[in-house]
Amino acid sequence: xxxxxxxxxxxxxxxxxxxxxxxxxxxxxxxxxxxxxxxxxxxxxxxxxxxxxxxxxxxxxxxxxxxxxxxxxxxxxxxxxxxxxxxxxxxxxxxxxxxxxxxxxxxxxxxxxxxxxxxxxxxxxxxxxxxxxxxxxxxxxxxxxxxxxxxxxxxxxxxxxxxxxxxxxxxxxxxxxxxxxxxxxxxxxxxxxxxxxxxxxxxxxxxxxxxxxxxxxxxxxxxxxxxxxxxxxxxxxxxxxxxxxxxxxxxxxxxxxxxxxxxxxxxxxxxxxxxxxxxxxxxxxxxxxxxxxxxxxxxxxxxxxxxxxxxxxxxxxxxxxxxxxxxxxxxxxxxxxxxxxxxxxxxxxxxxxxxxxxxxxxxxxxxxxxxxxxxxxxxxxxxxxxxxxxxxxxxxxxxxxxxxxxxxxxxxxxxxxxxxxxxxxxxxxxxxxxxxxxxxxxxxxxxxxxxxxxxxxxxxxxxxxxxxxxxxxxxxxxxx
Numbered sequence: 203x204x205x206x207x208x209x210x211x212x213x214x215x216x217x218x219x220x221x222x223x224x225x226x227x228x229x230x231x232x233x234x235x236x237x238x239x240x241x242x243x244x245x246x247x248x249x250x251x252x253x254x255x256x257x258x259x260x261x262x263x264x265x266x267x268x269x270x271x272x273x274x275x276x277x278x279x280x281x282x283x284x285x286x287x288x289x290x291x292x293x294x295x296x297x298x299x300x301x302x303x304x305x306x307x308x309x310x311x312x313x314x315x316x317x318x319x320x321x322x323x324x325x326x327x328x329x330x331x332x333x334x335x336x337x338x339x340x341x342x343x344x345x346x347x348x349x350x351x352x353x354x355x356x357x358x359x360x361x362x363x364x365x366x367x368x369x370x371x372x373x374x375x376x377x378x379x380x381x382x383x384x385x386x387x388x389x390x391x392x393x394x395x396x397x398x399x400x401x402x403x404x405x406x407x408x409x410x411x412x413x414x415x416x417x418x419x420x421x422x423x424x425x426x427x428x429x430x431x432x433x434x435x436x437x438x439x440x441x442x443x444x445x446x447x448x449x450x451x452x453x454x455x456x457x458x459x460x461x462x463x464x465x466x467x468x469x470x471x472x473x474x475x476x477x478x479x480x481x482x483x484x485x486x487x488x489x490x491x492x493x494x495x496x497x498x499x500x501x502x503x504x505x506x507x508x509x510x511x512x513x514x515x516x517x518x519x520x521x522x523x524x525x526x527x528x529x530x531x532x533x534x535x536x537x538x539x540x541x542x543x544x545x546x547x548x549x550x551x552x553x554x555x556x557x558x559x560x561x562x563x564x565x566x567x568x569x570x571x572x573x574x575x576x577x578x579x580x581x582x583x584x585x586x587x588x589x590x591x592x593x594x595x596x597x598x599x600x601x602x603x604x605x606x607x608x609x610x611x612x613x614x615x616x617x618x619x620x621x622x623x624x625x626x627x628x629x630x631x632x633x634x635x636x637x638x639x640x641x642x643x644x645x646x647x648x649x650x651x652x653x654x655x656x657x658x659x660x661x662x663x664x665x666x667x668x669x670x671x672x673x674x675x676x677x678x679x680x681x682x
Contacts, residue, residue, distance in 0.1 A: 269319020
């Protein structure tokens with residue numbers, strides 16, 4: 203229940219805000235143009251209008267970057283009350299039309315981004331810490347389903363029969379206050395992460411009670427002993443900063459993997475499709491009257507893909523799922539390019555987007571699994587920052603990239619998808635059903651193409667961390 207609640211109030215909001223600006227794009231641009239004309243006596247030229255709308259779309263990601271960087275301070279000071287940010291943002295966006303203020307729309311989008319930046323940094327970490335290892339993959343992908351549901355909800359509410367009309371677009375932007383209010387009312391009823399209570403605060407009693415509640419059984423001693431082992435291994439190690447993590451050569455492949463997978467997910471083109479679905483379909487020749495329903499069809503496919511990934515990750519593993527997701531996305535992007543190039547004056551249905559939704563939550567899950575407690579927060583800051591920076595870049599430049607490169611712009615994303623899939627295949631080991639300490643040991647012994655000295659002259663991985671792996675090095679010193 204706690205997984206569903208935190209995902210509903212965080213991941214679903216993130217998905218909704220990614221897609222909510224797509225359907226009312228024409229109405230928002232018209233509002234901007236009218237307001238500008240009333241203020242200055244003339245409307246906006248197409249270039250500045252596109253620039254202003256791109257800023258509206260991408261400022262959500264800019265806020266997300268701020269939230270991810272300040273997550274430690276904001277969570278410590280405000281905790282679950284950070285959902286109040288959404289209520290504030292909803293007020294800004296909801297009253298923007300009445301007050302004739304495009305600035306309120308942009309500010310509201312930025313504030314919702316700050317909330318999403320906080321949640322997307324904290325929620326995967328929280329779920330990864332409360333989940334038993336045999337359910338860690340399943341629970342870790344539940345937020346990705348809610349992201350897809352958020353996108354789907356925005357697409358459905360954007361239909362002409364619902365909130366797709368001109369006068370309703372401020373309401374569609376401010377609907378986010380509903381899940382945020384529910385989260386504010388209910389989230390305080392759930393306990394803190396057991397792993398955090400034991401390892402960070404040395405509260406064995408509190409950790410035991412939280413585990414009993416989460417697992418539904420009083421027999422939690424084995425899990426407590428595992429966490430004590432990790433606590434003991436970290437007893438002489440302080441939490442590392444982002445700069446220390448980037449300088450730590452012993453975890454360079456883990457860090458590089460976080461960079462590649464998180465940046466690759468955003469640069470795969472999925473955000474461009476969510477932000478600008480209607481424009482893409484219009485360029486592909488879909489009749490304007492059919493575009494909203496075609497958009498809902500893509501959202502349905504994404505939800506199904508997310509459900510498939512969630513229920514198969516513990517059987518298939520992380521690597522096959524993420525490799526398949528990126529390869530499928532690359533193929534679909536190539537198909538979209540071909541569909542657009544074949545457009546010669548009559549509708550040619552574009553290839554529906556089968557995004558890497560089945561693997562959308564894997565980067566966050568892998569970030570939790572590739573590092574132990576001392577390195578994990580810094581790794582999340584790196585992954586989250588890249589996630590938002592790439593999201594902002596795509597949201598801001600895609601309209602201009604599409605104007606300059608046309609259909610070929612999707613081939614850029616296609617190449618990114620295939621390169622990320624290749625990297626995962628060569629470098630990242632399978633982490634299914636492994637404890638955090640086992641995973642860090644696997645990186646020590648895992649042989650990949652990039653770690654073979656004969657090819658690139660790099661030394662074998664030196665272990666999970668210089669201090670954290672010391673107990674393992676003595677035990678396995680006979681390893682090649």
